Amino acid sequence: MMGPDNGVVSGGIRMVAIHRALGIGLIGCALVVGLLAAPAVLGHESGPEFIDSFDTTLEVREGGALAVNHVIDVHPHGEEIRRGVFFELPEDVGPLTEFSATLGGEPIELEFDDGAVIVAAAEPLATHQSHRFVLRYRADAPWWRQSSGTARLRWEPVIEQFELAWRDAEVRIAWAESLGEPQWPAGGAVDGGTWTRTLRGPLHGEDADAAIERIELRAQASEIESGALRYYGTDWPWRLLLAVGILGLLGFLHTAWRAVGRDPDLGTIASRNAAPEGLSPAAARFVERMGFDETNFVAALVSLRVKQAVELTVDEDNDRLLLDKRPRPASDLSPGERAMMAALFEGEEHVEFGPGDKRAMQASSALKKTLGEEHRGRHFVTNASQRAWGIALGVMLLCFAVVAVVVQASDAITPDPWVIALGIAAAAAGLFAPLIYFELFKAPTRAGAEAKRQIAGLKRYFEDDRAPVSDARHFIALLPYAVALDCEEAWRDRFEGEDESGLDADTAEVLAWYREFQRRHEQIGAIIPIIAGATAANTAATASAGGASAGGV
Structure with a gap:
């Protein structure tokens, strides 16, 4: 039988055992909690850096001016966020002034780069801990006056610029009661004179909010001081100057053209089966177009080949033109052809040239110069003084237009859209109208x-007359003119020289050369890329550029 003392002892032993069991249980729970918390702690120390919060307060003060306050908490790891962050400043609230910033309550210097602000410390931030930046600035004219009598304030949430991970953001609008009741933005919560919208960022995972849209606050324009309002202005001096400039330039150009540049009516054009009087193939094209291009040179080469002055072949493999000089009296050649021959051969009997060859360029220049000396002034005039005046007036108008657009585009308070539109039109007129009338x-x-x-009559003969041509001498004689006037294909298709038994040796040889050339290259225009220095390859380049408008620095 157990005595009283034995019962007390056994009860004490049981109590000690219970206390020990509870202690062991508490220690075990603590270990479990610690183990569960360890990944989070380790993740906090070694995980990706992020913006912990980005809170913006828009304080609308009496009169309508806007004070902006950004509170930015960052958690850097020294990779993307080393000294701080940068982001683009808002454009919808007008000019910004009175910038200041602090880091942990201590002032820091701000940097600006092409519309962006850099909020950063001078030295790298300590990693694996939070840092608070505060940025303040002011917009004196944040409101846009609308025709309905209301004023609109737009704000793009800055946090949406960042590609960095972020946790929380808030936009708060504090409204001055003296301005009357505003029309608050959609969404958010209103508490008296304050509107608040909170956002959960990507770090909340599936609970993150969708991208926030632009915030718009509206009020009666009559409640806002005029200095806080922006609106489309009316700048009549610039409008009148640009309008008069455009009309004056176009009026001068058109009047001058009617006075000196209008081509006379050629009357009824009759088909003509002979070359223009006194004009070589290259000269016929020069007079018709009142200018020079590569086809003038090609027509002169074909004329030299038809006159047996040169042997002409194309090396397809190397994209080169081969010329051999033949003995031929110089009297059979036109002045332009003689000048071209002299520049091509320079005392040699055989020449080769490819795209952009210096010798071909010199020969082309010699032909162009001789044609100009022969026919400019005699067969056409360029009216150089009218050209010069047109270019001078166009340059003046272009300069005025650039100044007008720059002045209006830099006016963030009262820009005049009509001046900008007229400025663009004036710039286009000043640039393109003189070039068009130049020709x-x-x-x-x-x-x-x-x-x-006569040239028009010959072209009509080439293109409109469908009667077959069987005279090989006639076909060969007019072939260089067909090349010069871009009628080679039509002229070639009309030739039906089946009976060539009575041809002289020269005509037969040239005809055989042309048929072989046609078989290989289809038409003589194949020479033009070599003359022009062009290549058959087409290249295309694409470029893409991109990047975040906000991030760490």
């Missing part, structure tokens, strides 16, 4: 009009 000012003389009438 239109060229006009044929009386002799030139007659020559152009």
Whole structure:
């Protein structure tokens, strides 16, 4: 039988055992909690850096000015966030002033780069801990006055610029009661004179909020001081100057063209089966177009080949033109052809050239110079003084237009959209109108009009007359003119030289050369890429550029 003392002892032993069991249980729970918390702690020390919070307060003060306050908490790891962050400043609230910033309550210097602000410390931030930046600035004219009598304030949440991970953000609008009741933005919560919208960022995972849209606050424009309002202005001096400039330039160009540049009416054009009087193939094209291009040179080469002055072949493999000089009296050649021959051969008997060859360029220049000396002034005039005046007036208008657009685009308070539109139109007129009329000012003389009438008659003969041509001599004689006037295909298709038994040796040889050339290259225009220095390869380059408008520095 157990005595009283034995019961007390046994009860004490049981109590000690219970206390020990509870202690062991508490220690075990603590270990479990610690183990569960360890990944989070380790993740906090070694995980990705992020913006912990980005809170913006928009304080609308009496009169309508806007005070902006950003409170930015960052958690750097020294990779993307080393000294701080940067982001683009808002554009919808007008000019910004009175910038200041602090880090942990201590002032820091701000940097600006092409519309962005850099909020950063001078030295790298300590990693694996939070740092608070505060940025303040002011917008004196944040409101846009609308025709309905209301004023609109737009705000793009800055946090949406960041590609960095972020946790929380808030936009708060504090409203001055003296301005009357505003029309608050959609969403958010209103508490008296304060509107608040909170956002959960990507670090909340599936609970993150969708991208926030632009915030718009509206109020009666009459409640806002005029200095806080922006609106479209009316700048009549610039409007009148640009309008008069455009009309004046176009009026001068058109009047001058009607006075000196209009081509005379050629009258009824009759088909003509002979070359224009006194004009070589290259000269016929020069007079018709009142200018020079690569086809003038090609037509002169074909004319030299038809006259047996050169042997002409194309090396397809190497994309080169081969020329061999033949003995031929110089009297059979036109002045332009003689000048071209002299520049091509320079005392040699055989030459080769490819795209952009210096010798071909010199020969082309010699032909162009000789054609100009022969026919400019005699068959057409360029009206150089009218051209010069047109270019000078165009440059003046272009300069005025650039100044007007720059002045209006830099006016963030009262820009005039009509001045900007007129400025763009004036710049286009000043640039393109003189260039268009530069060509239109060229006009044929009386002799030139007659020559152009003959050229037009020959083109009609090439293109409109469908009667077959069987005379090989006639076909060969007009072939260089067909090349010069871009009628080679039509002229070639009309030739039906089946009976060539009576041909002289020269005509037969040239005809055989042309048929072989046609078989290989289809038409003589194949020479033009070599003359022009062009290549058959087309290249395309694409470039892409991108990047975040906000991030760490």
